Amino acid sequence: MAERGAAQSSASSGESLLFLTDEQLRRGIEAMFFAYRGFTADPDRILENHAYGRAHHRAIHFINRSPGTTVNNLLAILGVTKQSLNRVLRTLVEDGLVESRVGTRDKRERHLYLTEQGISLERELSEAQRTRMRAAYRAAGPDAVAGFRTVLEQMMDPELRHHYFSNTEGGA
């Protein structure tokens, strides 16, 4: 029902390019804007109660995703300066949500782990986000979801796409 109406109008070669018009692209651009706002809305509300912001959420997410990751790894993934990340990390460690352990092989490195408390907040945040995404996925159906993921991956910076999805694609 989402337009695409007259696609494949002329029986030319079967490959209609109507989905590449500026108008279609503009709609995609605005959809990204509005969807991203919805995407972050629920966690943002939760974070307010805890006096944290989106930056804390991102750190918590990726520490949970890769327990024991180093500060440098996190820096590369998040794409911010160490000063920015450090400010966030410091408050999380002070508040007992994140534990920072000195590395064993390389003692310069700090390995980051969520504490019980950190895991608890992470679950609260990610459950809210998953709930919205699950509803969207369910309403859209598996084929739409596959397309969604495909387009998003194409929209990422290419180096990131490779460097990043090469590790995670392991499972089916």
Add this chain to the structure above:
Amino acid sequence: MAERGAAQSSASSGESLLFLTDEQLRRGIEAMFFAYRGFTADPDRILENHAYGRAHHRAIHFINRSPGTTVNNLLAILGVTKQSLNRVLRTLVEDGLVESRVGTRDKRERHLYLTEQGISLERELSEAQRTRMRAAYRAAGPDAVAGFRTVLEQMMDPELRHHYFSNTEGGA
């Protein structure tokens, strides 16, 4: 860990729900994060040269999209306070990118238009954004794009989805 196991693994009703596992949802969440960063990267680079930020881009985009829109309309779409928007709008008017005309029917309202200069910057910004999106669309193909749009629309806040897409769906 939180895998929800193999959801409905057996060939029960043909409707596999594997795309709704927490793992799949997590991948979607991260894809949103990385894709949005790519999505904003090109305009951000351009804006740096002009001493503007993302807030200016958003204002310019929606004024271009609906010439003559009022400040209040813009406020509703962007979801920020009038003080925030006003700061951005003021610089754009001062710099001659946006013209603010007093309303004819209701003289309290200000109707916003891009000047030639504003149109020029808008084009530069949106062309950069469209180029990336066009590449992603082309690589993913029309079916993936349809799914992409469907999921994004489901992810928006429901009121916004209706209030907003009811106006735009008009033209086919």
Add this chain to the structure above:
DNA sequence: ACTTTATGTCAGCCTTGTTGACTTTCCAAG
């Protein structure tokens, strides 16, 4: 010994969001 790497920290700046208070302009209802 010297250099490089990983991390942390201090200080200061910018953008962009927020609240609160207040004014001006103007439409419209009493």
Add this chain to the structure above:
DNA sequence: CTTGGAAAGTCAACAAGGCTGACATAAAGT
């Protein structure tokens, strides 16, 4: 005609979270 309230603008103050630059420390690597 007066007055209430909506629309818009402005000022001030503040916070989050980016940034740069400079500097400190410890541990590796050469």
